[in-house]
Amino acid sequence: MTNTSSAERADARHDRQSADDGSGLVLADLRVTYGAGATALRAVDGVDLSVPRGSTLALVGESGCGKSTIAKAIVGLAPSVGGQILLGGMDVTTERGRSAAHFRRRVQMIFQDPYSSLNPRMTVAATLDEALALHTGLNRVDRRARAAELLDLVAMSGTGADKYPAEFSGGQRQRIAIARALATDPEVVIADEITSALDVSVQASILNLMREIQARTGVAVLLITHNLAVARYFSHRTAVMYLGRIVENGDESLYTAPRHPYTRALLDASPSLAAHREDRVPLAGDLPDPHDPPSGCRFRSRCPVGPLTHQDRTVCIDREPPVVDPAGLAVACHFPPEQPAGR
């Protein structure tokens, strides 16, 4: 890295920070609908979340609950987005219209399958050079230096910048995808199931790498995963999603004293997190048809402490539970436990 380009990047970062209130990514009443009319599917239905700079928020929930749709909405790939998406205090739903390239630079996404997200006909060096040429003002020499720096950041220096994706292992490919995402010096990285396709032995090294990168760059990370153990160990907060809504949002206490029956059920279904619990109630049944969610509380058709077992709890059928805010003050249940569950 030459002095000039380091200075340029520092300037760019400074410009950005002066326009940035440090709040990172904030979603306010986010709504995403697929289709229209009778077949409309409200995949995300009033979600409030916050990922401050330098922190990781894990988003968990069963397949089909709307996690990836939130990610798509943030990067501008979802249809009919309502509510607000704030980045550094600015509403990017309007900013994106003004400057799509600038927005893409600020938020980067890493996918589950690096093999399909990397161009098989481009070497690692060419892949990184393309991203740097598109998103930075660096000249060719500085781009090469920055690419080497990025490979160093993901512990891939000296591993063959002139090789093609097929010549690497799955874990190495994911490291390359991370390096490419970091090429734009983003404020937010969305990691959607980035270790799900990897061997268990490799998963932790990739997640540890993300943590190290966060410590060095201050990037905000939205970690989407169906694995609660991963969420617990690699995030500062966790938001639990069910059928388009957040039902609980908490820190470590979400794992030690979960308040929503769905959170409890997910933990009970997670072998490594529930092993010591004797009163486990594994989750029964499948997600209801998302086109026609239950009235009142959407979890009521599966809830072990709702109207299925307590006939007097008709409020669960009649009234929607409270909305969960990013601070996790509320839980989306009419009957959360009075006392911590004592896990």
Ligand SMILES: Nc1ncnc2c1ncn2[C@@H]1O[C@H](COP(=O)(O)OP(=O)(O)O)[C@@H](O)[C@H]1O
């Ligand atoms: N492009 C699409 N068109 C219509 N429905 C979709 C589309 N993408 C996702 N869905 C539906 O939206 C819901 C949420 O999906 P998704 O966000 O992928 O969930 P998750 O990532 O939690 O598995 C599911 O019911 C899914 O079938």
Ligand code: SF4
């Ligand atoms: S509101 Fe009722 S049905 Fe919903 S989670 Fe709470 S107890 Fe269960």
Ligand SMILES: [Mg+2]
């Ligand atoms: Mg998904």
